[in-house]
Amino acid sequence: MxxxxxxxxxxxxxxxxxxxxxxxxxxxxxxxxxxxxxxxxxxxxxxxxxxxxxxxxxxxxxxxxxxxxxxxxxxxxxxxxxxxxxxxxxSEIEFASRYTDATIVAITGSNGKTTTTMLTGYILEQAGLQPGIAGNIGDSYAKMVATQDIETYVLEISSFQLDGVVDFAPHIAVITNITPDHLDRYDYKFENYIASKFRIAMNQKETDYLIYDADDPVITDWLKKHPVKSKLLPFSLHREFENGAFIKDNNLVVQIDNNTFTMTTDNLALKGQHNTKNAMAASTVSNLLKIRKATIRESLEGFQGVEHRLEQVLKINNVQYINDSKATNVNATFYALDSMSAPTVWIVGGVDKGNDYRDLYALVNEKVKAIICLGVDNAKLMSHFGNMVDVIVETPSMTEAIKIAYKVAERGDNVLLSPACASFDLFENYEDRGRQFKAAVRDL
The missing domain is CATH 3.40.50.720 (NAD(P)-binding Rossmann-like Domain)
Structure with a gap:
């Protein structure tokens, strides 16, 4: 035995x-x-x-x-x-995949992977496919393989899970984007982390597919130097493709072997350019799996988003409180700040994974009126942003952070929790951090 x-x-x-x-x-x-x-x-x-x-x-x-x-x-x-x-x-992904013949869709990326996974799963559910949605989210993939008979899996996969794969070969792989993250686990070498993400495609064959963001120079440069066997299906906001997804005349277009899917971007339930990309990735997967076009359209119009990801919690005294606790790296927080259309009180901080905050300077100058540092060690945040805003304070508790935000914010402002860091100094995980934020807001 x-x-x-x-x-x-x-x-x-x-x-x-x-x-x-x-x-x-x-x-x-x-x-x-x-x-x-x-x-x-x-x-x-x-x-x-x-x-x-x-x-x-x-x-x-x-x-x-x-x-x-x-x-x-x-x-x-x-x-x-x-x-x-x-x-x-x-890893669990490797072990469980040895015991299933299901069609596997695997989604990785520094940001957007949960939304893309949930959105893809939602489309397949609406189509009546009963997919297994697992991996880095939800129930254990291995347990699903053991206890259910599932024909299609949609797996969100982190770089840590990919580090432990040997023969894992998804039929459809998606890389949403690659920005510096978790560098503490990769000897602070970005190329180690990129290589880890691309393990998702290393065992794919000519009959498999790799869907990726063609606007991401990290991905496109890596593919030039390290070609894969699978069929490439890029998506882009700026370029058109014979095979892939793109924007034309305000329409989201997916073209695969002369089969075309289109819908107007105005009707996408999730707003913001990064969500348009998540929708491109999910609709490309759905077209490959031969889902009815009407079902894809209706699903993209009806999907409500993911908890802890730019989640609108409450409006109090005309101030909108937004929970983006899932933003555990700088790039995710960049998206969040970029999507703010009102002066913002920004709650940031936690366990820094080797973050470079310079990417946020322009957005902080433009959008942020006050910063609340919520972490055990906030020295790096203070040195980066101390001179940019009139108000910058430190606090070790969520309740205190919300009380300060309540005092500082004026009518029409946003209060945004988008930490850009891991949560393990003060919270169990990002979900715990997000729920504490929501509880503190409701207690105001």
């Missing part, structure tokens, strides 16, 4: 454990921290062995295969020991 050790007892770890047991593996789950009670119950129900509060090396190093949760860095001592011993260390 083959033995699999699973590092991390969260959603992907527990899902992998269930699938591995079903496929006849001897399973051991090990978490360096604490395993959530709900997950403990699941592990017990499936009679799986587990430990928490540290790794017992002897019980892990004797495995034939190890699945590592995406949050655990390659630099972790246990991972180094496994690599030295020659034990294969893979």
């Amino acid at each position: 083959k033995r699999i050790a699973i590092l991390g007892g969260g959603e992907s770890g527990v899902g992998t454990a269930i699938l591995a047991k079903q496929k006849g593996y001897e399973v051991f789950v090990s978490d360096f921290g604490k395993i959530n009670e709900t997950y403990k119950d699941v592990l017990s129900n499936y009679e799986l062995e587990w430990e928490q509060g540290g790794h017992t090396d002897a019980l892990i190093l004797n495995a034939d295969l190890v699945m590592k949760s995406p949050g655990i860095p390659d630099k972790a001592p246990i991972v180094k020991a496994l690599v030295e011993k020659g034990v294969p260390v893979i």
